[in-house]
Amino acid sequence: MGLILRNVFNFSAGPAGLPKAAMKQAQAEFVNWKNLGLSVMEISHRSRFFLQVAEEAEQDLRDLLNIPSDYEILFCQGGARAQFSAVPLNLLGNSKQATYIDAGYWAKSAAKEAKKYCDIDIFKAKIKKGGKNSVILAKEWKIDSNSAYVHFCPNETIDGIEINDLPQTDKPIVADMSSTILSREIDVSKYGVIYAGAQKNIGPAGICVTIVRNDLLELSNSLLPSILNYKVLAEKKSMFNTPPTFAWYLSGLVFKWLKKQGGVKAIEQINREKASILYNYIDESKFYENNVHVENRSIMNVPFQLAKPELNIKFLMQASESGLMELKGHRSVGGMRASIYNSMPIEGVKALVGFMCEFEKKYLT
């Protein structure tokens, strides 16, 4: 086995870096878990050993997000993309319409999938403000009264846009929180459904957390595929089919790590500090630019462009040589993107800024 002679910081947008402590524990007990002589992934999901893992993970997540007791927590498969279908299939009831707030790539993708099942009332919330990308305040979103629910994506991973307020509506609010869950405090009781692919702040790819207000389970239609049926999943405690046990276990380790850091309130402070270090540097620099208005800048995903795009490949190569990994922007946007999820330590952001500063000096003139 090779030694790591350098510190590596992983800015991947997802599957993203996971907390080192959780990964080390998972590695140490990988083939001999609880001294059983087996891996956690080699036992029945219905064994008492695994049931304890499952229950603790659920309780820890409930504690971390203060999830009220009238909400079910489902550990699903198929990622957030499966939820793009599951949401309308579960929530429409007798209604034929839903409102989708469009503020970026993922919100649009969710609306496109939902369109198979109902009319979509789209509210275009993305605007320019002072020449920068911005989002209309949620209190001004127009939500058609015929809609069964309103869907939005509070953090657009690709665009680096974050929405910080909630609409005033009596419709269930549904949020794709894949890249924002656990990064900042939220009031779960304001939502009907929250879902989040794990591969950013929860655990490895292959599991998706869905939090559903109990009363909404009654809307589910028995004709929809069971694997997407919230009521079935709730009744079977997310074990309607064999769940992705290792991903569930590893997510549980991440929840325990987060509790140790002081929980969501504490990590939010660190996340805000990390984000401001990076945005402050970008704003002061003439070499880098972020095109999101300050009110809607994501604290998780920081896209930025180089003044000289012809240097993009050089930037990525030299960054990677310095142990700053996976900084390439999404192919639809180009440029760079630093994803600074919970597991990214403040040192990682400082190292990135240090590198950006040197790179700027070298190539500005």
Next chain:
Amino acid sequence: MGLILRNVFNFSAGPAGLPKAAMKQAQAEFVNWKNLGLSVMEISHRSRFFLQVAEEAEQDLRDLLNIPSDYEILFCQGGARAQFSAVPLNLLGNSKQATYIDAGYWAKSAAKEAKKYCDIDIFKAKIKKGGKNSVILAKEWKIDSNSAYVHFCPNETIDGIEINDLPQTDKPIVADMSSTILSREIDVSKYGVIYAGAQKNIGPAGICVTIVRNDLLELSNSLLPSILNYKVLAEKKSMFNTPPTFAWYLSGLVFKWLKKQGGVKAIEQINREKASILYNYIDESKFYENNVHVENRSIMNVPFQLAKPELNIKFLMQASESGLMELKGHRSVGGMRASIYNSMPIEGVKALVGFMCEFEKKYLT
């Protein structure tokens, strides 16, 4: 970390034991894969590093099963249960009916889910033969000419029943091979669709391999949830959404391990030898019984009953103390079940027979 002072053999029906060599490699490179300083689960599924993993896994599986080039290999989520919906949703086309061969729990479960989407022509294939559970020969299965396809489950994990022949039909044959894939040679070209949850002979729970004949992709309906749409998954090379990268990678290691063992032909011989050691001992004993006719005995799942069911708990406890784990039968059947998938070495079966023999001596009288 505790030392393992004994050899443990894992008879779990699934999630099942994985090959030790694959597990050890995964552990060794768990936090520093390819000397990147990152885990394979911490990088983008679209990075060249992961794409190589994905492509190699697909090619290795193609080699192992001799999958013809006009078949797509899809790495899906949601387990075989998701395929219970996906199969009718993808294959019905304009047809309104499918034939399901019922020979056990899983075949019945597949039919129940499909019934949401079409009429089900059920052929009850389970019979008694010499007082034992058996299955009508496939050439005698009646398949209604209005059916879009015929579905069966060649190995019933719970009942310990295996079907060794194929129906003569011009309809696409669809097989749930979750607990038989890679255990014995098959002729893929005879099937329309083969699917298999990974957690027996492929890898960890959370991934499901679906092998689809190309021409059937054209039947898929754009209204079905994209995550279940074979055509979408094929076009996106199983990356329509973020795939379960770690499960995919680990499955790839298992494929490489199997190639090293000599492939499916070689492992089939070992599997048959393992099964016959166990069945022979059970048949000779007056203390244990297997209730499946010799023609349909599974080489993967061997359920057996004790002559004195009141000793079940004692048997399980003492077995576990001897390092023979997860022998409890499915709750719907009771008794014991030894699952002896590819990763179970012949020594494990011999150790089990040795223990059964001692237990019999102790408690027979």
